Amino acid sequence: MSSAAPPPAALPAGEGNRFLVAFAAAVVEGWSLTRAEPVARTGDLATCLWALDRGDEALRVALAVTAVITEPPPLGRAGRPDMAVWAAALGLHALEARLHRLAGRAADGAAAAARIRAHPALADAPRFLNGLVREAPALYAGARAEPVTAHGCGIVARRVRLLMVTQEFAASGGRRGRFLDPAGAQVQVDAGLAVLREVLERAR
Numbered sequence: 001m002s003s004a005a006p007p008p009a010a011l012p013a014g015e016g017n018r019f020l021v022a023f024a025a026a027v028v029e030g031w032s033l034t035r036a037e038p039v040a041r042t043g044d045l046a047t048c049l050w051a052l053d054r055g056d057e058a059l060r061v062a063l064a065v066t067a068v069i070t071e072p073p074p075l076g077r078a079g080r081p082d083m084a085v086w087a088a089a090l091g092l093h094a095l096e097a098r099l100h101r102l103a104g105r106a107a108d109g110a111a112a113a114a115r116i117r118a119h120p121a122l123a124d125a126p127r128f129l130n131g132l133v134r135e136a137p138a139l140y141a142g143a144r145a146e147p148v149t150a151h152g153c154g155i156v157a158r159r160v161r162l163l164m165v166t167q168e169f170a171a172s173g174g175r176r177g178r179f180l181d182p183a184g185a186q187v188q189v190d191a192g193l194a195v196l197r198e199v200l201e202r203a204r
Contacts, residue, residue, distance in 0.1 A: 051196035091161025
């Protein structure tokens with residue numbers, strides 16, 4: 001499982017927003033699809049692009065991960081699944097599904113969502129997932145109150161993706177989805193995107 005180089009949409013050249021430059025530079029410098037943190041940083045960049053209504057670019061960045069990491073990858077020679085990398089990739093699959101749906105590509109969105117539901121990883125922890133919804137307002141308030149940093153944007157971006165993963169699990173129905181709060185998650189997805197937009201606009 002490899003991709004030799006980050007996608008062109010992730011390159012910092014020509015980017016006018018200083019925080020997106022920081023995100024893009026971090027993605028390019030540490031590009032890897034075999035470690036969780038570089039995958040998560042790629043998700044941060046894609047989520048911030050989406051927050052600025054640059055959905056096409058966000059999708060191209062997300063696809064650089066989701067087209068390769070389609071299931072939990074093997075961890076070393078032991079053959080066990082690397083759930084850290086998969087957990088980081090889940091949010092990008094959720095973002096891909098959302099962007100396809102918003103563009104009217106329902107079938108592509110359903111395919112991305114199916115990959116999440118086939119390997120749920122977090123779905124058996126409804127208390128944790130619902131806690132992400134409850135705790136989001138305090139996290140967002142902290143992001144607004146602190147000096148604006150790329151790190152702070154990344155924290156908000158990761159919460160937004162986890163909330164979308166929660167929604168995908170909820171939509172699956174059955175035992176896993178029954179105890180989740182997709183409507184509450186959507187409220188906090190929208191709120192998180194608004195925070196990112198506000199912060200990133202300040203960086204122009």
